[in-house]
Amino acid sequence: MENILTLNNLTKKFGPITAVKDLSFTIKKGNVYGILGPNGSGKSTTLGIVLNVVNKTSGNFTWFDGNTSTHNALKKVGAIIERPNFYPYMTAAQNLKLVCQIKDVPSHKIEEKLEIVGLLDRKDSKFRTFSLGMKQRLAIASALLNDPEILILDEPTNGLDPQGIHQIREIIKKIASQGTTILLASHLLDEVEKVCSHVVIIRKGVKLYSGRVDEMNASYGFFELKSNQNSVLKEWLSKHNDFKSFKEEDGKITAFLTNELDAESLNRQLFNEGIVLTHIVKRKESLEEQFLQLTNNLN
Amino acid sequence: MLRLLNIEFQKLRYNKAAKVISITYFVLITFIALIASIEFNFAGVKFRIADQGIFNFPYIWHFNTYIASWSKLFLAIVIVSMMANEYSHRTLKQNLIDGLSKKEFIASKFLTVGVFALISTLFLFIVSLILGISFSDYNEFSIIVSDLEYILAYFIKLIGFFAFCMFLGIFVKRSAFALGFLFIWWIIENIVYALLKFKLFKGTEIADQIVQFFPLESMNNLINEPFTRLNFIQSAANQLGESFQKDYAVHWYEIVIVLVWTVIFLNLSYRLLKKRDL
Numbered sequence: 388m389e390n391i392l393t394l395n396n397l398t399k400k401f402g403p404i405t406a407v408k409d410l411s412f413t414i415k416k417g418n419v420y421g422i423l424g425p426n427g428s429g430k431s432t433t434l435g436i437v438l439n440v441v442n443k444t445s446g447n448f449t450w451f452d453g454n455t456s457t458h459n460a461l462k463k464v465g466a467i468i469e470r471p472n473f474y475p476y477m478t479a480a481q482n483l484k485l486v487c488q489i490k491d492v493p494s495h496k497i498e499e500k501l502e503i504v505g506l507l508d509r510k511d512s513k514f515r516t517f518s519l520g521m522k523q524r525l526a527i528a529s530a531l532l533n534d535p536e537i538l539i540l541d542e543p544t545n546g547l548d549p550q551g552i553h554q555i556r557e558i559i560k561k562i563a564s565q566g567t568t569i570l571l572a573s574h575l576l577d578e579v580e581k582v583c584s585h586v587v588i589i590r591k592g593v594k595l596y597s598g599r600v601d602e603m604n605a606s607y608g609f610f611e612l613k614s615n616q617n618s619v620l621k622e623w624l625s626k627h628n629d630f631k632s633f634k635e636e637d638g639k640i641t642a643f644l645t646n647e648l649d650a651e652s653l654n655r656q657l658f659n660e661g662i663v664l665t666h667i668v669k670r671k672e673s674l675e676e677q678f679l680q681l682t683n684n685l686n
Numbered sequence: 687m688l689r690l691l692n693i694e695f696q697k698l699r700y701n702k703a704a705k706v707i708s709i710t711y712f713v714l715i716t717f718i719a720l721i722a723s724i725e726f727n728f729a730g731v732k733f734r735i736a737d738q739g740i741f742n743f744p745y746i747w748h749f750n751t752y753i754a755s756w757s758k759l760f761l762a763i764v765i766v767s768m769m770a771n772e773y774s775h776r777t778l779k780q781n782l783i784d785g786l787s788k789k790e791f792i793a794s795k796f797l798t799v800g801v802f803a804l805i806s807t808l809f810l811f812i813v814s815l816i817l818g819i820s821f822s823d824y825n826e827f828s829i830i831v832s833d834l835e836y837i838l839a840y841f842i843k844l845i846g847f848f849a850f851c852m853f854l855g856i857f858v859k860r861s862a863f864a865l866g867f868l869f870i871w872w873i874i875e876n877i878v879y880a881l882l883k884f885k886l887f888k889g890t891e892i893a894d895q896i897v898q899f900f901p902l903e904s905m906n907n908l909i910n911e912p913f914t915r916l917n918f919i920q921s922a923a924n925q926l927g928e929s930f931q932k933d934y935a936v937h938w939y940e941i942v943i944v945l946v947w948t949v950i951f952l953n954l955s956y957r958l959l960k961k962r963d964l
Contacts, residue, residue: 435963439787440782472777472780473775473780484696486784490785
């Protein structure tokens with residue numbers, strides 16, 4: 388598969404602080420990537436470096452297998468970083484026209500892109516009159532003007548109200564469904580979980596994990612079980628080698644699997660043993676739990 | 687190149703303040719013509735400025751370029767703010783992300799500055815030509831085209847000064863502070879000059895020779911003040927037993943000094959932009 392962006396041992400130091408440390412990963416065409424990490428973990432710095440606005444300290448990165456210079460590569464990229472930056476005295480359409488000139492693309496797509504983000508009726512309003520949500524949507528329209536190979540979004544829903552967040556996520560999903568590669572930096576786990584197929588997790592500038600979201604933890608999930616005979620149930624679980632451990636909380640037993648086991652066969656086995664369940668749920672760890680596990684493991 | 691000019695033009699076109707100040711600037715240049723209508727009574731003699739030879743060819747080239755260069759301060763405001771605004775609106779970052787290289791960014795600004803200087807020079811040339819043809823005592827072609835180096839000097843002066851403004855805008859990042867810095871720089875140059883002239887090298891020409899290499903002073907030197915060249919001022923001075931021995935010409939080395947500063951300022955602007963994290 389075609390590589391869109393490759394990072395090799397990228398490092399950035401701000402004085403004594405190392406914001407990004409030896410970071411390497413590859414973005415391949417067609418996937419939706421999330422960069423996940425708490426605030427100040429180096430997400431925006433990493434994006435800043437590959438977008439030519441922050442100077443790297445060491446290491447290197449290449450766009451499109453290194454076939455083109457960074458600023459020419461950026462003409463094939465759509466990116467918004469942190470907050471939307473436009474000329475406040477220009478209207479939405481005028482701002483987008485300027486972006487077209489910079490990206491060297493014809494300006495006939497302006498209306499089409501404004502339509503996608505639902506700003507067509509405000510195209511002649513000055514940028515400074517826009518609400519934050521509208522500014523963010525205009526930024527997305529601007530990033531889409533060149534029909535980019537990859538769309539880079541840095542905290543696109545930061546500071547928006549629930550309705551705004553919803554609108555932005557719908558737009559992202561729509562774009563992703565059209566096959567555009569997306570790189571989404573966020574500290575919101577459910578955002579990444581809902582949208583991304585791949586994830587890079589960084590903390591304090593160090594990469595903790597990169598790969599598919601569903602392969603992040605080689606775990607088989609866990610069962611939540613309730614029964615009127617909890618003590619018998621626990622005894623059975625401790626003898627059974629499909630389970631590595633279990634814990635009881637408020638009469639609910641959580642049992643962690645070591646092998647693949649589906650709910651139906653577990654239920655049948657237990658029933659045959661004479662244990663009747665009142666509650667059975669099979670779950671996988673959420674991204675949040677996996678994320679916390681990953682970050683805690685390294686402490 | 688046209689693309690870069692277009693980009694910058696698009697940015698300036700919708701900026702009301704920049705438009706108003708630029709228009710004011712050109713209107714001010716045409717107001718030089720108003721000097722022609724100044725009349726006053728001096729000891730019972732009716733005195734008309736236009737009749738004192740200030741609009742005579744080739745003197746008018748010197749006089750008008752000198753007067754017009756004062757109004758460059760208006761364009762300085764536009765240039766400083768067009769640089770500093772890119773920082774305060776954080777649009778510089780967006781421009782770079784959108785695929786403008788740092789070199790292209792500086793180039794688009796400097797090209798615009800060059801266009802400003804070129805238009806100003808052409809405009810001044812036409813205004814002076816019209817004024818001269820209307821008021822000059824000599825209208826022979828050979829006289830009209832003599833001393834045209836003042837027009838070239840005016841162009842170089844604008845380019846140098848605007849490059850300095852560009853650099854200040856990038857360096858200070860805030861328009862008001864950058865203009866303040868420009869003023870402070872002017873004061874510093876004058877203080878240094880005074881120190882050299884009246885303390886260190888008293889009674890010699892060494893101070894002037896050092897100061898001519900300072901950025902603002904070198905731009906000033908390109909076009910010397912034209913007033914003491916006027917006939918009626920000279921005759922007045924003669925009556926007081928004083929005479930002016932001054933070199934009014936535009937020298938090649940003065941042009942070279944300003945051009946060197948222009949290159950330095952452009953280079954510094956580019957390096958600063960390259961080094962900074964946004």
